[in-house]
Amino acid sequence: MDRNTMTPPAPRRGNFVLLRADALWLLLPQQEVGAVEYLEAPPDGSQAKPGLFMQQRTEGPRQLAALSSRMTLLDAFPADRTLVTALRGTPIAWCWSEIKVLIDVSVQPRSMPRVLRTPAAPVQEFVEHDDGLAFICDAQALCTYAVDHGAMTP
Amino acid sequence: MNTVVAGRCTLSATALLADYARDRTVAFAPHATLELIERPVITPVPGAAYFAHGLLCWQARFVPVIDLHTLLRAHADTALRPPRYALVLAWQRAAGAPLEHGAIGLAAPPHRLEVRADLAACPLPNDSDLWPLIANSCLRDGERVIPIIDTARLFDSDHG
Numbered sequence: 321m322d323r324n325t326m327t328p329p330a331p332r333r334g335n336f337v338l339l340r341a342d343a344l345w346l347l348l349p350q351q352e353v354g355a356v357e358y359l360e361a362p363p364d365g366s367q368a369k370p371g372l373f374m375q376q377r378t379e380g381p382r383q384l385a386a387l388s389s390r391m392t393l394l395d396a397f398p399a400d401r402t403l404v405t406a407l408r409g410t411p412i413a414w415c416w417s418e419i420k421v422l423i424d425v426s427v428q429p430r431s432m433p434r435v436l437r438t439p440a441a442p443v444q445e446f447v448e449h450d451d452g453l454a455f456i457c458d459a460q461a462l463c464t465y466a467v468d469h470g471a472m473t474p
Numbered sequence: 475m476n477t478v479v480a481g482r483c484t485l486s487a488t489a490l491l492a493d494y495a496r497d498r499t500v501a502f503a504p505h506a507t508l509e510l511i512e513r514p515v516i517t518p519v520p521g522a523a524y525f526a527h528g529l530l531c532w533q534a535r536f537v538p539v540i541d542l543h544t545l546l547r548a549h550a551d552t553a554l555r556p557p558r559y560a561l562v563l564a565w566q567r568a569a570g571a572p573l574e575h576g577a578i579g580l581a582a583p584p585h586r587l588e589v590r591a592d593l594a595a596c597p598l599p600n601d602s603d604l605w606p607l608i609a610n611s612c613l614r615d616g617e618r619v620i621p622i623i624d625t626a627r628l629f630d631s632d633h634g
Contacts, residue, residue: 344518
């Protein structure tokens with residue numbers, strides 16, 4: 321039973337992807353995460369708007385974003401964000417420090433304690449992960465929250 | 475704590491005082507205070523309430539950590555700094571219900587106060603609208619006004 325809500329969230333089984341940005345771990349359904357690319361070189365620094373870095377490619381330019389541990393956009397591109405994925409329904413390529421794919425696993429969500437919740441929060445549940453936790457999120461909520469909250473210095 | 479002295483019963487009690495800001499103190503019932511953690515490792519929660527430090531792994535569970543001063547001021551600093559200490563507190567939704575847990579961030583360890591007969595009850599401070607929602611009562615110790623926090627109301631509410 322969940323100690324914070326007295327309501328036991330149901331376990332979920334399926335394929336998931338763990339994405340790490342700094343100390344932030346996110347757990348998304350695998351179908352929301354595109355193929356992983358390796359970023360050969362960091363973007364040149366030009367920004368479409370604060371926190372959205374332009375990358376020139378032969379296929380055409382695209383916007384890259386890197387998240388802080390609070391899920392906001394960073395205005396300086398961290399050197400360790402070398403893994404890039406698309407997220408379903410978002411127009412941005414997202415850059416991560418670490419990615420783990422979990423195939424056919426069961427996860428036990430825990431509800432966010434009531435005192436921490438806000439209606440606009442992009443995460444309402446989390447799972448235990450190694451010695452820490454990962455927030456359950458969907459791609460659209462991630463993108464909306466990050467873009468709406470602007471860019472910040474690491 | 476009840477103390478029996480030479481055949482007569484003298485009631486006395488202690489409270490645990492926590493300085494949540496400079497010259498601002500609250501009290502907790504000792505049975506509600508479980509552990510003081512120095513330099514707690516707290517995971518920030520994206521989009522959490524403005525007064526939230528985040529989640530602390532404590533005894534194989536994750537407990538919310540909040541900043542009482544920010545809650546009472548009803549506005550956030552640009553970014554809350556990690557607290558030096560986390561005081562883990564217990565609460566219950568109802569009598570007989572399982573214990574649940576939360577924590578407040580502190581800059582200094584709490585200290586004990588013997589609740590003497592000369593400590594008078596007094597009205598809650600009027601510097602925050604939230605006092606009646608999170609405090610049961612209030613004591614005056616000299617010039618110091620000390621609200622007594624109800625941990626269930628503190629942690630089982632939407633203060634945002």
